[in-house]
Amino acid sequence: MAKKNYDELSGKLIELIGGKENVSYFTHCTTRLRFNLKDQGLAKTDAINQLSGVSGTSWASDQLQVIIGADVDLVYDAVCHAGGFNKNEKINENLDEPKQKKFSFNSVLEAISGAVLPIIPIIIATSFINILATLLQKAGMIADNGTIQMLTLVGATGMYFLPIFIGATAAKKFNTSMVLGMLIGAIMINPTYLTAVNEGTSLSLFGLPVAMVNYTSNFLPTLVAVAVMAPIEKYLRNHIPAAIKSIAVPFLTLLIMLPLTFCLIGPAASLLGTYFSKGVVWLYETFGFLGVGLLTAALPFLIISGMHMTLVVYAITLFTTLGYEPTVFVAGIIITACQAGICLMVSYKTRNAELKATSFAAFLTAVIGGTTEPALFGVTIRSKKTIYATIIGGFLGGCVAGLGHAAAYSTIYSSFWDLVAFIPGGTANLLWEIGGCLVAFISAMIFLYLTFKEEDFTYDK
Secondary structure, X not given: OOHHHHHHHHHHHHHHOOOHHHEEEEEEOOOEEEEEEOOHHHOOHHHHHOOOXXXXXXXXXXXXXXXXXXXXXXXXXXXXXXXXXXXOOEOOOOOOOOOOOOOOHHHHHHHHHHHHHHHHHHHHHHHHHHHHHHHHHHOOOOOOOHHHHHHHHHHHHHHHOHHHHHHHHHHHHOOOOHHHHHHHHHHHOOHHHHHHHHHOOOEEEOXXXXXXXXXXXXXXXXXXXXXXXXXXXXXXXXHOOHHHHHHHHHHHHHHHHHHHHHHHHHHHHHHHHHHHHHHHHHHHHXXXXXXXXXXXXXXXXXXXHOOHHHHHHHHHHHHHHHOXXXXXXHHHHHHHHHHHHHXXXXXXXXXXXXXXXXXXXHHHHHHHHOOOHHHHHHOHHHOHHHHHHHHHHHHHHHHHHHHOOOOEOOOOOOOHHHHHHHHHHOHHHHHHHHHHHHHHHHHHHHXXXXXXXXXXXXXXX
């Protein structure tokens, strides 16, 4: 979409979601605009789906997700400008009124994903720095070379300081002090504390035993601690006299959070993350390649519903624990290949000019950008045959990768360029993942070549 159309699209979007007064929160992920709306009934999703540059819409609780694709950040900026929104901040909200939002499993997942997703670029960037160091060593550069040492240092930084990063993003998500959130994370990886942990030295706080846990490369303890800190800090801010508020609020908040974090929240969250990872690994080892195949087949429908971000959070949890991820990131690239195959075959077979253009554009978007929403919303959901091809191609491709125990050694999106994340696992690891992609691509194309019928498709967007 040409840049000149961003302003036009943003203006129409604001109008069709019920106006800027209907928005309580507005952000975006890698491909979608995400509007939290006060009144869902005011949103005209059918009209939004007709807009040029929009690939589809979906609902997740009270959040309207508008699928844009690779240009989402540019459209997001245009909508913020047109609506007068501050980026990633609550808007049109009276903070003096109590929130009546119901507690639910979905709200928990939304809160976790909202805090974790902003740090994904940090993990991806530093993980790929590590991969670059690995490739240079495989090419013959010695380990004590200055470049290798510097790249290794930078690569380790993203994971090591993860508690500080998540302290900032979680604080923004839970509407509390960002600097205090970062401080909680920094204390958890303080070198003196870590030295005591590594040497087996016991520490106590106000007579309470401190659990000696290494929190580096672990985001869950800090995230939970900041979530607990948010209502405490808000209560103190609302009840302490203004004359001493600037001193008393941060001091008392930290004083309360220290024993809660290091004697209760931190060790409990760390243990939960450890057992979660062990449980996932057990399922993976028990069901093997079939589990990967089933996940890959189901992934497109999770993407359509917007639930796939929950899987991304799980995958990051597993990656920070094990150093690799054998399911979600594996499935993501394979389903991109599957959708690329479907779009290429539909573009070849159809006689409808609109569908041909849409399919080929979605094929290019999947191959070049690794974005599958244009394919899923523009092509796949318009016919049962393409849905069947998605299931068949995804399952077979996932089974192949699972059979070879393919695993990603970086957090990634779903682009073919991300295949380099499989190189640290060895040549066989990379080839099994490529094999899964090829099987998904070819099997989906063959199925559609044999079953394609023009009348199976709906041509209204």
